[in-house]
Amino acid sequence: MTTGQGLRERKKERTRQALITAALELFEERGYDETTIAGIAAGADVSTRTFFSYFPSKEEILFADTEERLALAFEVIDGRRPDEQPADVLVRAMSAVFDRAGHFSREFVRAAPVRLRMIFAVPAVQGVALRRLLSAQQRLARRLHAAFPDRLDAVEAAALVGALVGAVTNTMMTVAGESDGIEELLTGDPERFLVELRRAVEIAVRGAAGPGAQPIRRFSRTRPPSHQSR
Amino acid sequence: MTTGQGLRERKKERTRQALITAALELFEERGYDETTIAGIAAGADVSTRTFFSYFPSKEEILFADTEERLALAFEVIDGRRPDEQPADVLVRAMSAVFDRAGHFSREFVRAAPVRLRMIFAVPAVQGVALRRLLSAQQRLARRLHAAFPDRLDAVEAAALVGALVGAVTNTMMTVAGESDGIEELLTGDPERFLVELRRAVEIAVRGAAGPGAQPIRRFSRTRPPSHQSR
């Protein structure tokens, strides 16, 4: 991806990178809302209109690299060993996405901290982040279902992915939302962060009820005839 | 809430309802993107500017009623019986939000179908929906932590809520995303839908790994020295 074929593609890639770089710099420098698309375009030495032929919105430029990371998870799922449990495969897939030991592109290392800060500060970015998250869940579920066609139906796969991703996401937000959470996460050793994630995964895998719980729970058993108040 | 104190408040409430009604009608009639705020305001016989003193954006008008539904879940959590399991309380809370047996305001009955359709069709609405969802998870987790101060720490509560909400949400999206999913969900008997939700809750409560699984899973055990490729 670094070396394109012709001059045309290489130039396009350079423009793309210039836009990303300019945007991240401006976001950090003056803040997200204070950065205009015109400013980003100017920083990359292109016209405002050109920006929109690379990214559909100001928000999306923050997520320029997420697709390839999701692909890591897909790889794990597609390459599952025949004797593995669905939950195990999913845990490995999550690990592939978050683990520092994996391959981080330069793009990711540069963008991730800014992105996280923006997700916590800017509603518009939150919207995009969460939309991507949900779409990723759906795709993971489809993939998982395809990988275990006779052990999981579509809904089970969705529930499984949802439980795992939900636990991890909410844990991540909680940990990162604490004072110093983001800084600790971004600058220092990610160990504590990974420890919490492991706990979250464990809860999701072993069940919210914990080990000594009764086998089955009820959901909306009650159904009185009363309807529609107010 | 139906009867305000003075003329002022009653008029305000009437204007608010007029805006909601006009918006829902227009959304259904010509579609979300085709509906302008100016059009909504005109439908409610107020100025465009006035719209913004009631709702901060076009999206939020679709979620005018969600806060009170979340309050139902809070009630359940706050009023837990002392001997209950956290997971059980959470399941009951979810049930209170989704179950048809509960109290549906007129607002909700009117808005929910349109809202669901828009969530599936309009990215901007997805963004708001998911932002609200995550914020709700955080608040639920805080509340749950407060309800079980010595059985759950903050991160466990977050993971638990995340797992349950994640499973339910993703299941809901999957079921509703099927052809006829939304229609079946909205018009007919919600039974099949609730059945699937119950399965999702069960998976989240009993654990993604299923009953016969090994007790503990690993998460990102591997950590080779290689760092930062590409």
Added chain:
DNA sequence: TGCTTTGTTTCATTCGCTGCAATTTTGTGC
């Protein structure tokens, strides 16, 4: 060297959203 394709620019336009000052409407003390 010309022709085609593709990327870029400029321009105009629509819409979401905000701040501000003027105006109207409502509540209240007299």
Added chain:
DNA sequence: GCACAAAATTGCAGCGAATGAAACAAAGCA
């Protein structure tokens, strides 16, 4: 009832995001 304070509403001016169309420049190819 009446005047005055508080609050809601309005119009307007303006910024920025986003899109469409046509002119223009550059790259690839014969």
